[in-house]
Amino acid sequence: MEGSRKADSLLLTIRDLSIEGRSANGWTRLVDGIDLDLHRGQVLGLIGESGAGKSTLGLTSMGYTRDGCRIASGSVRFDGIDLVACGERVRQDLRGKRIAYVAQSAAASFNPAYRLIRQHCEVPVVKKVMTPDQAQADAIDLYTKMRLPVPNEIGFRYPHQVSGGQLQRAMTAMAMACRPDLIIFDEPTTALDVTTQVEVLAAIRNIVEQFGTAAIYISHDLAVVAQMADRIMVLKNGHMVEQAETRTMLAAPRENYTKSLWAVRSLAREAQAPAEPSATPVISLTGVDAAYGSARVLHDVSFDIHRGRTVAVVGESGSGKSTVARVISGLLKPSRGEIRFEGHTLKADYLARGRDDLRHVQMIYQMPDTALNPRQTIRDIIGRPIEFYLGLKGRAKEERICALLDQIELDPKIYIDRRPTELSGGQKQRIGIARALAAEPKFIICDEVTSALDQLVAAGILKLLERIQKDFELALMFITHDLATVKAIADDVVVMQHGRIVEKGLVEPIFSNPTDAYTKRLLQSVPEMDPEWLDRLFAGRREGDR
Amino acid sequence: MKDFLQTFKSAPPTAWFGMVVIAVIALTAVFAPLIAPYGETQIVGGQYEPWSDAFLLGTDNLGRDMFSRLVYGTRNTVGLALLATAIAFGAGSVLGIVAAVMGGFVDRFLSRIIDVIMAIPSLILALMLLTIVGASVASMIFVIALIYVAPVFRLARASAQSVVAMDYIEAARLRGEGLGWLVVKEVLPNIASTLVAEFGLRFCFVFLFIAALSFLGLGIQPPTADWGSMLKENATLISFGDITPLLPAAAIALLTVSVNFVVDWMLHRSSGLKD
Numbered sequence: 001m002e003g004s005r006k007a008d009s010l011l012l013t014i015r016d017l018s019i020e021g022r023s024a025n026g027w028t029r030l031v032d033g034i035d036l037d038l039h040r041g042q043v044l045g046l047i048g049e050s051g052a053g054k055s056t057l058g059l060t061s062m063g064y065t066r067d068g069c070r071i072a073s074g075s076v077r078f079d080g081i082d083l084v085a086c087g088e089r090v091r092q093d094l095r096g097k098r099i100a101y102v103a104q105s106a107a108a109s110f111n112p113a114y115r116l117i118r119q120h121c122e123v124p125v126v127k128k129v130m131t132p133d134q135a136q137a138d139a140i141d142l143y144t145k146m147r148l149p150v151p152n153e154i155g156f157r158y159p160h161q162v163s164g165g166q167l168q169r170a171m172t173a174m175a176m177a178c179r180p181d182l183i184i185f186d187e188p189t190t191a192l193d194v195t196t197q198v199e200v201l202a203a204i205r206n207i208v209e210q211f212g213t214a215a216i217y218i219s220h221d222l223a224v225v226a227q228m229a230d231r232i233m234v235l236k237n238g239h240m241v242e243q244a245e246t247r248t249m250l251a252a253p254r255e256n257y258t259k260s261l262w263a264v265r266s267l268a269r270e271a272q273a274p275a276e277p278s279a280t281p282v283i284s285l286t287g288v289d290a291a292y293g294s295a296r297v298l299h300d301v302s303f304d305i306h307r308g309r310t311v312a313v314v315g316e317s318g319s320g321k322s323t324v325a326r327v328i329s330g331l332l333k334p335s336r337g338e339i340r341f342e343g344h345t346l347k348a349d350y351l352a353r354g355r356d357d358l359r360h361v362q363m364i365y366q367m368p369d370t371a372l373n374p375r376q377t378i379r380d381i382i383g384r385p386i387e388f389y390l391g392l393k394g395r396a397k398e399e400r401i402c403a404l405l406d407q408i409e410l411d412p413k414i415y416i417d418r419r420p421t422e423l424s425g426g427q428k429q430r431i432g433i434a435r436a437l438a439a440e441p442k443f444i445i446c447d448e449v450t451s452a453l454d455q456l457v458a459a460g461i462l463k464l465l466e467r468i469q470k471d472f473e474l475a476l477m478f479i480t481h482d483l484a485t486v487k488a489i490a491d492d493v494v495v496m497q498h499g500r501i502v503e504k505g506l507v508e509p510i511f512s513n514p515t516d517a518y519t520k521r522l523l524q525s526v527p528e529m530d531p532e533w534l535d536r537l538f539a540g541r542r543e544g545d546r
Numbered sequence: 547m548k549d550f551l552q553t554f555k556s557a558p559p560t561a562w563f564g565m566v567v568i569a570v571i572a573l574t575a576v577f578a579p580l581i582a583p584y585g586e587t588q589i590v591g592g593q594y595e596p597w598s599d600a601f602l603l604g605t606d607n608l609g610r611d612m613f614s615r616l617v618y619g620t621r622n623t624v625g626l627a628l629l630a631t632a633i634a635f636g637a638g639s640v641l642g643i644v645a646a647v648m649g650g651f652v653d654r655f656l657s658r659i660i661d662v663i664m665a666i667p668s669l670i671l672a673l674m675l676l677t678i679v680g681a682s683v684a685s686m687i688f689v690i691a692l693i694y695v696a697p698v699f700r701l702a703r704a705s706a707q708s709v710v711a712m713d714y715i716e717a718a719r720l721r722g723e724g725l726g727w728l729v730v731k732e733v734l735p736n737i738a739s740t741l742v743a744e745f746g747l748r749f750c751f752v753f754l755f756i757a758a759l760s761f762l763g764l765g766i767q768p769p770t771a772d773w774g775s776m777l778k779e780n781a782t783l784i785s786f787g788d789i790t791p792l793l794p795a796a797a798i799a800l801l802t803v804s805v806n807f808v809v810d811w812m813l814h815r816s817s818g819l820k821d
Contacts, residue, residue: 329720350720358722371713375735385721435717 011181011214012038012061017074019056019065019238030056030069032238040181041212045229045246047222047261049454053238054218058184061216062099063091079181096123100175104187106167110159117155120174129178142173145210146203165196169203176207183208185217189224193316193481194525201227201527202538220455222261223527226250227534234258246531264459265484265529269466272491274506275306280343282307282443282475283328283361288337290327297323298334298499305443305492310469310476312490312507314483314522320499321479325445328477329361342442359389362436366448368428372420378405378431379416385438404434408464426457430464437468443475450485462488483526487511495519557811564807571801575621582614587769594783597790604790607779612790615771619794622766623773624801627753630687631745634694634752639741641695642702643729646710656699663696669758676764686765690752701744705737739813746809750802757798773798 014036020027031053038044046054059066060076063083076083078099083091095101103109111119120142121135130138136155143151146169159167168188175183188204189197205228208215217228225232225246232249234241234257242255253259275281281304290298297320305311313321326332328339330350339346341360347353365371372381382401386392392400402412408430420428429449436444446465450458466489469476478490486493486507494504495516503516514520524537557565574581583602584590588610595605603612645653663671672689679685709715710733718732757774759765766772768779773794780791 331716331720350722353722355722358720361720363717363720365713365717367713371717373712373714373732373736375738376731388721388723439721 009039009041010037011040011042011079012036013075013077014057014061015075015077017057017060017076018072019053019060020070020072021066022068027070027072029072030238031060033074034235034238034240036233038182038214038216040214042231043208043215043217043229045225045232046216046218046235047220047225047232048235049220049456051237052235054220054235055186057235058186058216058218059101061182061184062095062101064095093127096180097127097129097178098180099182099184100178100180102168102171102175102183102185102188104190106171106188107159107164107191109171110167112159115156115158116162116170116174120155120170120177123174124177127178135177138177139173142176142207143170145207146170146173147199147206148173163196165192165200168192168200172200172204172207176211176213179211179213181214183213183215185215185228187219190219190221194483194527195316195521197224197527198525198534198537202534204228205534221527222265223529223533226529226531227527234261250529250531260456262529264455268487269310269489269491269507272309275304275309279306281305281340282342283477284340285324285328286337286340288324288327288334288339290323290332290334292332296335296499298327301337301496301499301501303494303501303504305475305477307442307475308469308473309492310478310490311492311494312478312480312486313494313496314480314486315496316481316522318498319496321481321496322447323499324496325363325447325477325479328445329363355389359385359439360442362439362441362444364429364432364436364444364446364449367452368425368432369420369452371432372428372435374420377417377419381420381431382434382438385435389439400438404438407437407468408434424457425453426460429453429457429461433461433464433468437472441474443477446476446478448479448481451480451482458485459488465489483511483523495522553815560807561811564804564811567800567804568808571620571624571804574617575624578617578621582611582617584611584614586615586618586771588614594780594788603793604788606776607782612780612793615776616773616793616797618771619773619776620797622770623753623756623760623798626683626687626766627749627756630690630756631694631749631752633687633691634748635698635741635745637691638695638698639702639734639737640729642699642704643706643733643737644725645699645703646706647715647725647728647733653703657703660696660699663693664700668693668755672755672759673762673764676759681764681767683766686756686759690755693755694748694752698741698744698748702737702741705740706733709733709736743809743813746805746812750805753798753802 014034017031017034018029019031021030034057036044046057048054056066056069060071063076063078065071071084074084078094081090081094110116117136117139120139121132124130124135124138125132139155140151143154148154148166148169154162154166154170162170172188185204189200192200201224217225219225229246231243232246233243234255236257241257242249242253249258253262283305286302288298288301289296301324303311313324315321323332327334330346330348330353333348341357346357350358379401382404383397386397386400401416405412405415410427410430415423420431423431432449450461453461462485465476468474478485480486490507492505493507493510495502495510495518497518503510503514503519510519511523514523527533589608590611591601591605591609593605593607593609595601595609597604601611601613603616606612606615641656645656672693675689676685679689715728715732718728723732756765757772757777760772760774761778765774768775776794777791783791
């Protein structure tokens with residue numbers, strides 16, 4: 001296929017590129033010997049975990065290296081121009097005009113002090129591609145093409161006045177302003193909810209196809225890349241693992257690393273029979289309402305969690321799923337309703353709860369970086385709950401800490417005296433789990449525990465949680481926005497929207513046959529590995545609209 | 547122990563300079579009676595005698611040995627400054643962290659009191675309070691500590707607030723930990739480096755403040771030797787082109803600079819550890 005293209009259709013060629021970053025002991029390789037070809041109108045997907053060098057490679061395609069980085073060797077040629085050798089002026093001229101960049105967080109990339117359209121028009125006017133009036137008219141045209149609501153007016157709003165998904169689309173429109181030959185998308189939908197993500201993906205793909213723009217699409221989510229890219233390149237630790245046409249790559253990955261990335265997506269928990277209705281649930285919420293000040297965030301929330309079972313609470317951001325955790329843990333007092341633990345009512349305020357009630361309800365947090373005190377050693381972090389709740393001291397405490405570290409698959413000899421800053425994200429999260437287990441609880445709340453981690457690391461954490469749950473017959477509440485995680489770990493699911501439960505029950509029946517419209521939309525929005533998925537989804541929606 | 551030595555080996559020359567000066571001054575303070583050739587208040591010669599073998603740095607306005615007074619002055623000035631700063635830091639940082647951890651009424655109440663202290667210019671407040679309670683060493687330490695509690699409280703509260711927002715504090719609260727544990731074991735270690743840096747800086751301010759008060763006659767009372775009052779007593783000599791009265795001032799400057807060198811290094815080290 002590549003042979004059939006004309007030679008001059010080659011837009012970007014990277015040969016034997018190595019990039020180094022400054023570290024405490026000299027220079028370390030971030031990207032090592034990468035070759036890359038990109039033809040006009042082609043979309044290349046870059047896949048890899050954090051630290052794989054995806055963003056570094058993406059930025060180098062614009063001839064840009066971050067502070068403290070340097071191009072050690074190799075060449076980057078864009079349409080016949082050597083981006084490494086040519087001066088900064090040439091590169092400046094290309095950027096924005098012929099090569100554009102769309103960043104991960106649109107909210108952080110727009111200047112909050114100016115209206116969107118003013119920021120949009122800046123590049124075409126400065127680069128003398130258009131007059132201000134032309135640029136403005138063109139911006140409105142692009143907003144229409146990006147399917148933004150009220151395209152005539154939306155540009156005159158400030159960044160904080162539009163939603164995250166709209167902002168991301170406005171940024172893509174802005175990148176399109178000079179009709180560049182190449183756009184680099186750096187995880188543009190990672191920060192968005194699944195239902196919003198779908199809209200943004202469709203809009204991006206539509207506009208890229210319309211203008212025949214070449215693109216490099218960086219993401220850690222394989223299913224997303226499958227929708228966008230013609231070709232996929234897998235990176236690991238700065239090396240290329242493999243590269244192939246999207247279909248070939250999805251159907252038959254060659255390397256073990258790629259296969260393991262693929263396999264993560266198909267984790268599934270064995271279905272369990274529904275809980276005995278007569279049994280006393282470990283945690284039971286009945287008719288809980290809650291509010292922050294005058295804003296009500298939970299409406300009549302009721303569900304049970306039984307011994308040895310995992311209940312996933314899913315919903316988009318703002319659906320109130322984290323508030324449920326705050327209410328159960330006693331950080332937020334419900335305005336109505338009650339929470340029962342093994343049959344007895346828990347006090348609304350954690351300060352009023354007895355030590356035993358506190359012990360049995362433990363939390364694992366989303367961000368492992370902020371969940372562990374950086375000034376304490378692992379021994380202190382895990383040892384404290386043991387001493388505090390169980391009264392163990394000295395040898396007994398030490399043995400217990402080591403047993404817990406074994407449990408979370410970290411070698412006590414190596415890790416017991418380390419501090420959190422000396423651990424990786426996944427290891428920190430394991431310590432968080434050990435701290436929760438140290439209290440010997442009956443119920444653990446896991447608040448988005450895998451969302452800050454890479455796929456393979458997250459899969460390890462999920463497996464660990466599942467094993468621990470079996471060993472101790474724990475009741476788990478798993479808050480997540482990722483439906484793949486739900487399949488991997490949960491028995492029951494509670495779907496929330498705008499602070500209400502819209503559907504609850506066993507995972508399998510709800511996932512295969514949702515009754516609520518919102519649940520349906522949520523499930524449909526989860527990207528699948530099939531490259532045709534996005535087309536089918538929108539074809540289906542149009543049918544439905546008629 | 548090995549780590550400890552390693553740390554010192556890696557110190558930059560400025561920090562070494564600072565540490566050596568501080569060590570010398572500390573030793574001088576401790577062994578003042580052994581070092582000084584004459585007594586603190588002993589009149590040993592004529593007025594304003596020049597530098598000689600008998601009087602290393604000459605004599606002062608009353609004929610006391612300048613060098614001996616400088617040595618004894620170390621003890622008084624540095625010792626009192628250290629004590630006053632320590633009290634201000636003990637009270638200020640504990641109250642600041644408590645305000646941040648408890649929030650609500652306690653926070654507002656403490657913060658308003660501190661605002662009141664800060665609203666009055668410190669030197670005027672000190673002069674007023676010292677006039678009311680009378681100028682004695684104890685009352686001076688109390689007044690200085692009270693004044694310097696305010697900035698320490700504000701700093702401790704502000705840095706503790708960013709720590710209190712962390713999940714590990716929430717985890718500790720949910721565990722059922724008491725206020726003491728939260729303040730001492732969870733928050734304090736995380737803001738300690740900021741507080742240590744501030745301690746160095748504040749120590750210098752307090753030190754200068756005591757010198758200023760002594761210069762104004764409300765600080766350390768004569769005949770006790772003190773660098774600030776020594777400067778005042780011998781100020782007339784400056785008009786004759788003699789640099790002797792500037793020596794106490796130089797000592798003040800040297801110590802201030804040295805303390806800051808060491809603090810800078812410590813701050814640099816602790817911020818490096820965070821990465």
